[in-house]
Amino acid sequence: MAAPKKGRRSPGGQGRPGRVLALILIAMVALIGGMFASGDTTPRLGIDLAGGTSFTLEAKNEPGKPNAINKTNMDTAVGIMDRRVNGLGVSESEVQTQGEKHIIVNIPKGTNAKQARQQVGTTAKLGFRPVLTSAPGVKSPEPKPSASVGDKDKGDKSKDGKTKPSASASASASPQGRAVTDALKADPSADPSASAKGDKAGSDKKKDPKAPTPTPTPGDVAALQKQLAALDCSTPASRAKASEAAAAAKASDPIVACKTDGSAKEILGPVAVEGTGVDKASAVIDTQQGKGWIVQLKFTKDGSKKFADVTGKLATQQPPQNQFAIVLDGEVVSDPSVTSSIAGGQAEISGGFTQASSRDLANVLSYGALPLSFDVVNETTVSPALGSEQLRAGLIAGAIGLILVVIYLVAYYRGLALVALASLLVSAILTYTIMVLLGIALGFALNLPAVCGAIVAIGITADSFIVYFERIRDEIREGRSLRPAVERGWPRARRTILVSDFVSFLAAAVLFIVTVGKVQGFAFTLGLTTLLDVVVVFFFTKPLMTLLARRKFFASGHPWSGLDPKRLGVKPPLRASRRPAAPVDPKEA
Template identity: 75%
Template structure:
């Protein structure tokens, strides 16, 4: 008895093309809905298209460093400013040196110019100073430094006046948590009420030395008078205090204000310099329930200094168990210390951080250490008239090129041109919506080079369709019908498309890494559209061709389908030769 015939398997690649098309349709609807949800319906434009603000920063030497203004430090400053205001490098804020002691910063319209100005203007030296006294930001009577209770009262007033991060933050070790209970993870108010004992407890945390090295003395009468006279509630008072603190020697005691002007401080000598911070980043602590935190890593020398100062501060009562992070003479954070922190890393938490505030503090810690200070020498407004004319000319050239491509596709591929045009439309929708959403997400700004990158991508996308169409036509020339031709031509076309797009993406990635300024916009757009080309070909063009191969217009090779076997010079249909079964002769 003959064995039953097994059912033939569907050719690889058939799958469920309808589901794939529905998937990419849902993605497009989601991206368009995201545009309306966030209220951004057009891409953010660069300074050459939308105008903006341009200002010039003049470098100044720090006291005791008369030769700090040199090419190396200027390039370092420009690089730090560019990383601060540019994020991923696509927000199109341009930072470049000019001459020996100036830096030009161009901020496009739509960027928070005030925030960017503050970021590039706060690139002086960063330092960690121990807190000696905290008081409300307004003028106060001269405090008596001999009374420790006065510091506690000032601390309480400062907490009420501050209301923000300030003394609510604490610094802990992320690598080796203490074996003894800590206030980490408790509500902020509870953490502030309980001060660590002056006597070290036998716990898993490192204990300060029984005979600590000499620590900075408390504030003297002269510095106490300066503190009482300082008014941080006014902009002039904060600016004066910041200038005096920035120009002070690292070994001096200083008075300083926090950025909001709600608290003022007497700070001891610099214990850890900003140069000792190797890296800092913001992170969300989902396991510990502390929300946004800032993680710091120190150099080897910086880790030793940090362990030494935290060991001394942990044995003190508030507010002298805190250290202030000072940038440009202003206190940007003042976390408290509960234990000595070893290991060269630490975490600042418990200050009601938001994502923005934690990222800002991490930026200052990472990029705030410079041997130079800057002041704004000139500020001007840039118009977009010239860029608008160039954009108009570029879009006109792109429209003409696209029109020629469409005419060629219709003349040569006929019905298949509809598939190519539909794929180009899907690619355009994805590109436009993603560029629009990247504006508020990462600060992406569309400039003239980026527009050029999008126009070049039209050719890359059309080339992928042509490769696939030609593979299908080759199979038809070999005598196969359309449905097998669509499936057999896909693996060969897929390899060619992936190799071609990989080379384009690699070129865009290298260009993005090694270039600066507006060229990054071109490289970013080229890389983005290259990735989208792969998505469109795999999730739209191929499934659409699979569905169209089942339609009579294409399957029967209509003359206007672009797949007419006669017009393509196809061979006779391939047929399997049947061989007569051989019978074994009996002997």
């Protein structure tokens, strides 16, 4: 005989409900443990509940663009600023225009206001420049005339046996790399006397291979070397002055720039790849090679070709000429080395990044340059007094609503009310811990509409329990005992609960997509609690009912169980119809 087929078990876990309950309890313990391990046990609050910082930015016209301040550019700037602030992990921020040339930015408490102010106002003039010479960030001593650093006859031998180009003594003893004159001659496009306009015009025409290579004048080279020696990158004031001068230089001119941390100063060649060549940048953690936090870059079609060309040339050079500097507003934010040509339009930057620094770099690179320049004209601290009063009133209203729900459940469902209350408690714990962890990981902040969404979710969650309880009671009215009633009522209740929650989640998703600002907080909380309702009903309420159906108090229909057959008007028990017995052949004696 063939073995009987095993029946399918529903996701509710009626086969082994204890394991399902243990699974969700373990998940709860893990979430709570993660919350306490993070050191933060309270959700982040929005600016309307916790206060924060508000600053006003005033737009100013760029040189040569007298009519740049218009509605289109202001709206574009608002969109970029909003994405930049949220890219810092700040949620529920407010960025909006005021008048014709002002933008108001509200940042919730707990955010680095100084960092946010720098991010939203940064013009993000980005360029990839080859490194020609590198030196420590402190001011170099005056160079003394002498012979060249490297042996003129023998030269410095590298590991592969090739002779390194020696630096000229006039560049000072501290800089590393080849002579600036040689470096500038290596690339015909590095003519410091060429203007940006001329560069662009010349790129459209084919270069004559017989044309002489432009050579920088000794005065230009000497000026760069003198500027490098005099530059001091050890103080913020000197770095700011140097970055201002470097940012004002033309893309076709070599510059002298400081690293953002002041550890080094460098002479950089002309811009090889413009910042507009970057299509997207993101900060991720490298788990495969253990590089820590890295920044992944994706270039446009034109930027990809230029980046492949310049990295191919740099890969043939010795350090530090095999490095390219990522220059943002006149400061070197990173100067990675290149070992081979990087084709395909994708690259990554690694080395010493923290989560914050990698995210900041990716954030600015991703969202591009502002169409206008802005000055911070006012900065104030926002008081949470009004929001706190509204929150208190909302919490009182929510508590009253919860008490009324509890009274109704106890009066109508009696013992089953314990199941509903336990499920509500589990849902509340999951919601709270997840919101705290989202605040830590993603910067999610609760505002007043988000709190309203959590209060509305109480009714949605309670409705799911009521649907299931009524299905069980309907089965008992048909004359079935509790254990089969629990299992037979589950498929019908499950379909109803899923359809109801799907409609609620769809409404929350549409509301989140089509709205902006604080209303998105309401939609996000509503969607999150709707998903948690499904988790709680499937992995807690259903297995708990399966276990309680085996207890005498509920199985016997105790008057206080909420499943009393008399109160439910039970019909006579179902009886199987008797079939006529088949004729039996007489047996022979």
